[in-house]
Every structure is written in C-alpha cells, then in structure tokens.
Amino acid sequence: MLRYSILFDHWDMYMQGFVNTLKASVLALIGSLIIGIIIAIFRIAPIRPLNWLGAAYVEFIRNIPLVLIVFVFFVGLPAVGIRFDPFTAGTLGLTVYTAAFIAEVIRSGILAVPKGQMEAARSSGLTYLQTMRYIILPQAIKMVIPPLGNQFINLVKNSSVLGVIAGLDLMYFGDLISSETFVTFDVYIFVALFYLVLTIPLSLGVGYLERRLAKSR
Amino acid sequence: MIYFHQVNKYYGDFHVLKDINLTIHQGEVVVIIGPSGSGKSTLVRCINRLETITSGELIVDNVKVNDKNIDINQLRRNIGMVFQHFNLYPHMTVLQNITLAPMKVLRIPEKEAKETAMYYLEKVGIPDKANAYPSELSGGQQQRVAIARGLAMKPKIMLFDEPTSALDPETIGEVLDVMKQLAKEGMTMVVVTHEMGFAREVADRIVFMDQGRILEEAPPEEFFSNPKEERAKVFLRRILNH
Ligand SMILES: Nc1ncnc2c1ncn2[C@@H]1O[C@H](COP(=O)(O)OP(=O)(O)O)[C@@H](O)[C@H]1O
Numbered sequence A: 001m002l003r004y005s006i007l008f009d010h011w012d013m014y015m016q017g018f019v020n021t022l023k024a025s026v027l028a029l030i031g032s033l034i035i036g037i038i039i040a041i042f043r044i045a046p047i048r049p050l051n052w053l054g055a056a057y058v059e060f061i062r063n064i065p066l067v068l069i070v071f072v073f074f075v076g077l078p079a080v081g082i083r084f085d086p087f088t089a090g091t092l093g094l095t096v097y098t099a100a101f102i103a104e105v106i107r108s109g110i111l112a113v114p115k116g117q118m119e120a121a122r123s124s125g126l127t128y129l130q131t132m133r134y135i136i137l138p139q140a141i142k143m144v145i146p147p148l149g150n151q152f153i154n155l156v157k158n159s160s161v162l163g164v165i166a167g168l169d170l171m172y173f174g175d176l177i178s179s180e181t182f183v184t185f186d187v188y189i190f191v192a193l194f195y196l197v198l199t200i201p202l203s204l205g206v207g208y209l210e211r212r213l214a215k216s217r
Numbered sequence B: 001m002i003y004f005h006q007v008n009k010y011y012g013d014f015h016v017l018k019d020i021n022l023t024i025h026q027g028e029v030v031v032i033i034g035p036s037g038s039g040k041s042t043l044v045r046c047i048n049r050l051e052t053i054t055s056g057e058l059i060v061d062n063v064k065v066n067d068k069n070i071d072i073n074q075l076r077r078n079i080g081m082v083f084q085h086f087n088l089y090p091h092m093t094v095l096q097n098i099t100l101a102p103m104k105v106l107r108i109p110e111k112e113a114k115e116t117a118m119y120y121l122e123k124v125g126i127p128d129k130a131n132a133y134p135s136e137l138s139g140g141q142q143q144r145v146a147i148a149r150g151l152a153m154k155p156k157i158m159l160f161d162e163p164t165s166a167l168d169p170e171t172i173g174e175v176l177d178v179m180k181q182l183a184k185e186g187m188t189m190v191v192v193t194h195e196m197g198f199a200r201e202v203a204d205r206i207v208f209m210d211q212g213r214i215l216e217e218a219p220p221e222e223f224f225s226n227p228k229e230e231r232a233k234v235f236l237r238r239i240l241n242h
C-alpha cells in the first residue's frame, strides 16, 4: 500500500517541483520549436553555408548526451564568465537539445509539401521567408504533428535532467524528499504520477489532433 | 514587353533551350505548342525566373531578369502565373488564397484586398465559393480561382502553363472562356496549351517548339493551314487527329 502521507506531508515540495517542471517544459517547448524551425529552414534554404550550419547543429547536438549539454550551460559557460542558475541552465540545455530533433521533424514536413506551393507563392512576389511563414510551414507542421508530439513528450520526460544540477524540478524534489524520509519507492511513484499528469494529456491531445487532421484531408 | 535574345539553358549537361529568340509585345497573346519535353514549360518559367537562363539576354518589362542586382519580387508582382496543377494553397480559403499576395506583397489593406478578390471571383464566375477550401472545388473551379489569384495582383503579364491539361473534359471550357475574356481585354498572355481551338481563336501568334528550339513562329491562320516545318506538320496531324 502506498504511503500517501509522504505525498501530503511534502505536498508543497511536490507542487514546487511540478510547477518548475511544467515551466521548464513549456519554455523549452516554445524555445525548441522556434530554434527547430530556424535550423530546419537553414538546412533547406538555397544557401550553402546555412545548409552546413544547420546540418552541423543537428549532427553535433543530437549525438551527445543531454546531460553533457546541460553541463555546458551549467559549468562550461560560467568558466568563460557567463553564469546561469541551475533552472535556467537546465532549461537552456533542454531547449538546445530538443531543437535538434524538432528541426529534423520539421524538415521532413517541409520536404513533404509539394514543390508547386513554393513556386506559386514565389511567382506571386512573396519573399522566401514570407512563403515559408504563410504557405510552407503551416502545411508542414500539420503533417508532422504526430512526431512533433512525441518530441514534446520526450521533452517533458527529459526535463528530469534538471534534477542532476539541482534545478528545482520534480526529480530534484523527489531526491530531496527521499533523502529526508529514507523512503524511495513511494516517493518516486508520486513523482512518476506528476509526470503522467503532464504527459498523458499531451499524448491524448496529439492523438486527437491526429484524428481530426486525418478526417480533414 | 518580353524579349528573349539568343537564350540558352542547360540542366547540367542537358541542353533544354537552344538559341531562343522571341519578342512578345504588350497586349499580345502568344500560344506555345510542341511535343512533350520540348522545353515549353522551361521557356515560360524563365520569364519570371522560376528557372534561370544559362546564357543570352532576357528582358521582361524593361528588367534584365537574370541581373543579380534586380529585385525579383518586384518583377514577379507584375507577372501572374497559372500552373497545370493549380497550386492553390490547401490550408486557406479561396478568398485567403487570392488576398494573400496583394496584402503581403503590395501591402493593400485587408478590406480593399477582399473587395478586389470578390471582383475577380465574379469575373471568373464563382463568387459563391469565396469561403470554400480548394479541396471542396472541382478542377475547373480551382483553376478559375488560380486565375483570379493571379489577376488580383493586377499584373501586366499572365503566364499559363498547360492550364487545362489536368482538367476533366467537361470543365475545360469554363477555364478557356475566362482566358478568352482576358485576352479580349488586352492582357499580355503567354500560354502553353494543347487546346488548338483556343490557339486558333485567341492567339496573335503561335510558337512551335521542338527539342529546345523554336522551329516556327506564325499567326494562327497561317500556322494551322500551312505549317512550314515538317515536324510541325507531324505534330499537328497527331494532335488534331484524336
Ligand atoms: N529540373 C530539371 N532538371 C533536369 N531536366 C529537366 C528539369 N526540368 C525539365 N527537364 C527536362 O527538360 C526538358 C524540357 O522540359 P519541359 O520544359 O518541362 O518540357 P515541356 O513543358 O515542353 O513538356 C524535358 O526533357 C525534361 O525532362
């Protein structure tokens, strides 16, 4: 039987962790979507140096562990005088890391938009960036909502990396409560439940959008 | 209005346009015909620089199209283009399809852009479809929207690349009627098509292409009754006999 007293006695800590995990996730979600879109455009724009830059970003970032990227922000940059608190360092690391995966997803979506869309828009006098914004990206993102949703679910789970650098997230408070109470199993079960509170609605939402899009097209 | 002088174009090693010389004046309707793969689309797409030329000179509306220093978007706003597969924006309504470029390129206020859009929708005969999505329209209706979309920019030139080739036979007529009307009103038009009836009736000039070259250029009466080139004769016989 779960010891619910653990949850009630440490409710404030759980909530603080939950709110911070939610905050880090939302910030990283917005940030990684923006950076991901920019990197995706770098990769496909008809400008060679940008293609290389985009490819380098993706290959470099997605092939090293997330924890290392977070450490770069937490201990690497302070060494050259740029200092972040653990929460910020963790969120930045998470953003930069997730952006590499999002970029690949968005890129595949852009490539799936028929060539004629770009031609029609450009031949009407729209610039490349206007065409991306109004014509290509809206269609591309629609097509990649399922894989994009998976990336966001991964992002929420990966935010537990903040715990490693005392980032005041769910995982961090879980560790704290556990070392205070000498209880492990029950403490982390509640931590897991809080993660599910975030990820299950996300998962259901993606499923809903997916079904709706399947119908509309 | 449009001036090709000794234009050549290669795709890698493949010589797709060969020594093209062609002048199209304001208000003229020029129909380009020729077998598939002869370079008709490529020629038309060079005019608004969807394709770049390899050598020669191409001047459109007094602008050297392939000059690095020109603002291509400035030139393109004066050139409407209609494609074989319509290329309407599927995530936007008909009205949004038509108002996008006027609002974002010409910076026309939304209200005015909508009024202009409705004017051209009336003109192509489907004002009742303003709020429909492209997927809800027939091919002929979609192509008429595409024409309205081009016209809403008030272009000086309209390019048509096989605008009826993807249509069901029963909807071809409605699109050709819109194009005939446009020609009558004095629009400068370059039309790639296999519709010989349209060419005969509307064109000021027929340009016959084969294997990347312009082989013959003549007024329709002359071209259809008495083609000079052997390959034009063969082509006409094949296309008129089915
Ligand atoms: N992007 C391209 N790369 C290489 N070859 C091409 C490309 N586009 C067209 N071609 C070739 O150029 C030739 C002329 O094409 P096109 O202008 O489309 O002919 P048409 O419109 O007369 O059928 C064809 O042989 C075609 O295969």
Ligand SMILES: [Mg+2]
Pocket: B040, B041, B042, B161, B162
């Ligand atoms: Mg063609």
